Amino acid sequence: MTKRKEFETVILEVEDGIATLTLHRPDKMNAFTGQMMHDIIAAFDETDADDDVGAVIVTGSGERAFCAGADLSSGGKTFDYKARQADGGEPGHETPEDLQRDGGGRCVLRIYESLKPVIGAINGAAVGIGATMQLPMDVRIAADHARFGFVFARRGITPEACSSYFLPRLVGISQALDWCYSGRVFNADEALQGGLVKAVYPKEELMDAARAWCREIIDNSAPVSVALTRQMMWQMLGADHPMEAHSIDSRSIFERGRSPDAKEGVTSFLEKRKAEFPVKVSEGIAPHYPFYPKRSFRWPEKAE
DSSP states (O other): EEEEOOSSSSSEEETTTTEEEOOOOOOGGOOOOOHHHHHHHHHHHHHHHTTOEEEEEEEHHHHHHEEEEEETTTTTTTHHHHHHHHHHHHHTTOOOHHTSOOOHHHHHHHHHHHHEEEEEEEOOOOTTTTTTTTTSSSSSETTTEEEEEGGGGGGGGGOTTTTHHHHHHHHOOHHHHHHHHHHHHHEEHHHHHTTSSSSEEEEEEEEHHHHHHHHHTTTOOOOHHHHHHHHHHHGGOEEEEEEEHHHHHHHHHHOOOOOOTHHHHHHHHHSSSSOOOOOOOOHHOOOTTTTOOOOOOOOOOOOO
């Protein structure tokens, strides 16, 4: 049975444990707007809260584009948020604090905090925020006709959407600077060679490959273990010392080791049968875990 929810700029469908989040502005090559930021954040709130969701695929409508970057219809004011606010603004910059925030970054931080694995199925052009929103996704795969570009320097701005954090960690500092200094658009093969994507497929095979990746996780792994592993791995990218990982690993294995999931995992292995993990993400993720999501996509509160 398919569950479907349409937002203004995205479509969220859930079928057989897989949520597919489709950027849906096909007449604009799925260009990013403030409303799309809000819709993506709301969609990930939905997938986190839905125990029927085991993994999330993010893709774009049509075959031309995943996301062609920021909507440039405001012309020279596109990146001048203060000027656009004076003209009436758009969803995404509702307060003076929001006005100073990069909407792509708010979107990326929400994806980063997802409790479910996320795969980007890049089905066409992905430039600007279309490239940087992929970076906190766990795996990115691309159609063979997809193209990528970190084009900010060519627009007179700088990398956004937390890409100065994510991109060097994913592909290395030299490759990140090469792509960002030049702002050139490159093909899927270069993205594969540079480590931005895991695999390249003919366009007609892309979604089947993404679903196969999701199924491997959903059919074999404990959902709570996957959710915690995702938080542990991503957050430890910024650790100063392996002792931080040791602390988190120790607390996590202590909590998980006494859970019904751990008993089922061992028993099913010994009995040579498929495991049926009983604990749901909504039940098994709690603030006593030191790496529980801190909702960091919210702007930090000012000190009193």
